[in-house]
Amino acid sequence: MPTVTGESFSLSTARAAAERDNATIPSLSSTQDIPLHTLWPGPEPSEDHTKVGEAGLANNGGQAEHGLAPLNLNVKHDLLKDQPFESSSESDSDGSQMGRKSPRLRRQESDRPTPKALGEQNGHASGSMDPQLELRRKHPSLEYSSPASQTARLMDSDDFSLNEKPPLTPATSNADTSFFELPRQDRRNFLLLVLLYFLQGIPMGLATGSVPFLLKSHLSYGQIGVFSLASYPYSLKLLWSPIVDAVWSPTLGRRKSWILPIQTCSGLGMIYLGGRIKDMMVSAGASDGSGVWSFTGWWFFLVFLCATQDIAVDGWALTLLSLPNLSYASTAQTVGLTAGHFLSYTVFLAFNSPDFANRWFRSTPKDLGVMTLGGYLTFWGWSYLVVTLGLAMLKREEKTKEKDSIMEVYHSMIGILKLKNIQSIIVVHLIAKIGFQANDGVTNLKLLDKGFSQEDLALTVLIDFPFEISLGYYAGRWSTVYPAMHVWCWAFIGRLVAAVLAQGVVMIFPKDGVQTWYLLTVIASHIFSTFTNTVMFVAISAFHAKISDPLIGGTYMTLLATVSNLGGTFPRFFILKLVDYFTIATCHPPSSPPKDLKGELITSTFSCVLEAQKHKCLDGGGTCDISRDGYYITNIICVIIGVVTFWSYIRPAAMKLQALPLRAWRLVDPDTR
16 A cells, blocks of 8 residues: 655655556546545545544554544645656656556655654644645444454443333334435335236226125125135235245345246236136026136136235335335325225226216116226226336346355244244234124125115225325325324224124115215215225234345245235125024015016025025015114124234234334344344
């Protein structure tokens, strides 16, 4: 490493040294102060010690208080007055070897002071020295690597004490940052996440919303419960999430290695289903609903692809957004999934309804809606392929060398499951959604049974959508400003209230048909229920994002999201079965044979709880009288379970989990990594 004096500096000397050390000489001006570290390779001065001060210069032999050796340079016009540069090859034109130094360069190097002399020279203050240009060693404390040496240094400190409580673990700032105040890169990545989550919401909205409604005319509640198994991959994705985290191609990137092929398969799958969905739905309702199992299998596969993509996107969200704005990952998930679900559920049902289309878009009535399920699937299948191509060509993923084996990721997952606080949040997730299962899964179907038209239901959800999107955005901001689990608990209470109100709305269904006041009541009840649901989802997703370890982000986020989804899916099958179990309905034969029989004439009474039995009763001229509605009993049982579990376990556990420091959610203390 070449050395210089504080009095003068030769440009030819610097360039010769730079050529030897492969350094780059900056452009110079007559009024430019040049830091020494720009003239040759080496570490830049530490920013932790920006001011040594003249006290350090006056220390013994030029050594500062902490062993620092400040070096002050004043480099100005003298550089431009130097002689033109002569390389060693030009000076040694007599045929000497390339590496041989010129006599002039050797003479200049011999004139340079040794490090000791340099330290002595700069050990005394001089009026000619520029105090803004310094070169010094890093603080010795930064070189301590062992925990024992760090502990010893801490205990030797004058302000060390065991009499005071330790400081709280630092947390990320809870700044209330709007979308337009985010950095440009965060805004672009946020929109990318919204798009990816939106694509996931398209088939999920069909599987959990529209298709069950379209099957309601063919299947009973229990048989629709069988189709609800199609959403289980979202609750089981933890089983293969370590594979998604561990297996990937460095060429494509850790997350794009999965997102690109999965979206391609999803697009091709929807195109395939789009051409055959009509016949498959007819087969599902055949033979008293026995064909629902094969129909469910196809949708199970499609949801499996979406769940796998969700693993990769969740892990990518932890690195796409900066740490202070990480809570926007849950907002992107909420906005994207909600928009996709809304489009496939509300908008599709509305445009699929012949009544809605005939009322608003046609002058001549027809028996079909504007949009069919087959055409909708085909359109979004091709859209999947187009977006996937654009993602492959336009978005680069940050390169990383981290690559664990599958067994290492499974080992990490098992280690996460062994954490006591993880076990607590798993229990909370598994029991938290029981209280509103009947409201979420049965209320809208029961309204259709009562006589609420599909057109009015589509209009209800259509009006609800803007509220859901806007409130989802603000819920994300609330989860940044306030503790996420506090927001989640308040939304939990509101969701229980919404379940009670929804049952009341069903009970007051007017006998003379839907009127304006009742439609407005249904809309208000639906908005309140959706609002509390959205706030709960955003709050818990923000909490997951904050506590997840970025080193195993995909697995960690997937584990938490899996148990959360499982808490909402596994009870659904049993809740729908309970509705049929508690319901008592009897088919009574007609007093006189009707003229417009669609089936065999009913001559004796029988149970008409199942949908197939109900259709048989009505087609044969009978009437299906419900003497006990299992929906009311099931919903009351769910709400009671929700109230008891919330006050006895869920709320205390949630408050305890919120108070834990971030290190409690790590397999290894971050300070020891």
